Amino acid sequence: MKLLITGGCGFIGCALIGQALGVGFAVVNLDKLTYAANPDDLTKLVQKLSQPGQYQFVEGDIADSVLLAQLFAQYQPDAVIHLAAESHVDNSITGPAEFIQTNVVGTYSLLEAARHYWQDLAECKKTGFRFIHVSTDEVFGDLEQSERNAASRSFNExxxxxxxxxxxxxxxxxDHLVRAWHRTYGLPVIVTNCSNNFGPFQHREKLIPRIIEAALSAQPVPVYGDGKQVRDWLYVDDHASALLTVLNGGEIGETYCIGANNESTNLDLVTRVCDLLEVLVPVKPQGVAHFQELICFVSDRPGHDRHYAIDASKISKELGWKPQETFESGLRKTVEWYVEQFQNKSVL
Structure with a gap:
């Protein structure tokens, strides 16, 4: 089975491609190679896991309709897993245009290319085609401040x-475009909404690597507002396995929420990371007695949601998926990896 994975050089994409190759999928990776891409580490992973011809990389933009048509015609994928997106909230506040272009226009272009390709497939292949659209729990807004969620402790489908x-x-x-293409054209889509991902190889702009880099550089570790924003943390390998589970067994037209029930305030997370650094880095940077002393509070981000949480019971009950990594074990693996990177390269 051949997968077209968009954004495969990103954090989640690398984990997904590694697992897909490991279980025998052929993979075509379409990636624009923006600042957040991680092609070098993905190349090492591919060389380790893939057989000749099992993996193909195409550099390109999901908004390029001509390229997409050529790619579908050449590689004839059996399924699409759409990960490519601009994803850093702070960047979207200072420069929203790129987010509209990639996340909205790009998804539209990909849907149209997939639709035309799918409509022309032979019936035997057409029935097996899938378009998996990977989204986020952030689309649901804030649990605490929304009246519609007054009786709910978590987001669901x-x-x-x-x-x-x-x-x-x-x-x-x-997300709305994907569902509309299913309702209007019959494109066989499945939507997933995941909670905050974490793990090795994540870009330094994200919270956990940012904490580690600041602490190991003896710089202030900034926490937005009062630090009491709550997030559910999902280890990236568990997310990748959930996506393959949805691909293999998910029902067309359905949505699956993916989370790990690892709720933590941002301040508690920062404190946990600092405590792990105390153990993993016994020789501290000059001038640092305890890493927690570096924690400082900064002005809150505009529109900052207070509480996200995912109810993943549907994917658990219907498809049998459950996270394998605990928050504690996953966080330790993550911090260990970043400490090693920092010590070996002096930067993350």
Missing amino acids: STAYAPSSPYSASKAAS
């Missing part, structure tokens, strides 16, 4: 959309 940031609004728009 029927939660109404109420995005707060340009990033989450652009992802919400892409």
Whole structure:
């Protein structure tokens, strides 16, 4: 089975491609290679796991309709897993245009290319085709402040959309496009909404690597507002396995929420990371007695949601998926990896 994975050089994409190759899928990776891409580490992983001809890389933009048509015609994928997206909320606040272009226009272009390709397939192949659209829990907005969630402790597949940031609004728009292409054209789609991912290889702009780099550089470790924003943390390998589970057994037209029930305030997470650094880095940077002393509070981000949480019971009950990594074990693996990178390269 051949997968077209968009954004495969990103954090989640690398984990997904590694697992897909490991279980025998052929993979075509379409990636624009933006600043957040990680092609070098993916290349090493591919060389380790793939057989000749099992993996193909195409550099390109998902908004390039000509390229997409050529790619579908050449590689004839059996399924699409659409990961490519601009995803950093802070960047979406200062520069929203790129998020609209990639997340909305790009998803539209990919849907159209997939639709035309799928409509022309032979019936035997047409029935097996899938378009998996990977989205986020941020499209649901804030659990604490929304009246519609007053009786709910977590998001589920029927939660109404109420995005707060340009990033989450652009992802919400892409979700709606995907569902519309299913309803109007019959394109066999499945949507997933995941909680915050973490693990090795994540870009330094994200919270956990940012904490580690600041602490090991003896710089202030910034925490937005009062630090009491709550997030559910999902280890990236568990997310990748969930996506393959949805691909193999998910029902067309359905949505699956993917989370790990690892809720933590941002301040508690920062504290946990600092405590792990105390153990893993016994020789501290000059001037640092304890890493927690570096924690400082900064002005909150505009439109910052207070609480996200995922109810993953549907994917668990219907498809048998459950996360394999605990928050504690996953966080330790993650911090160990970043400490090693920092010590070997002096930067993350």
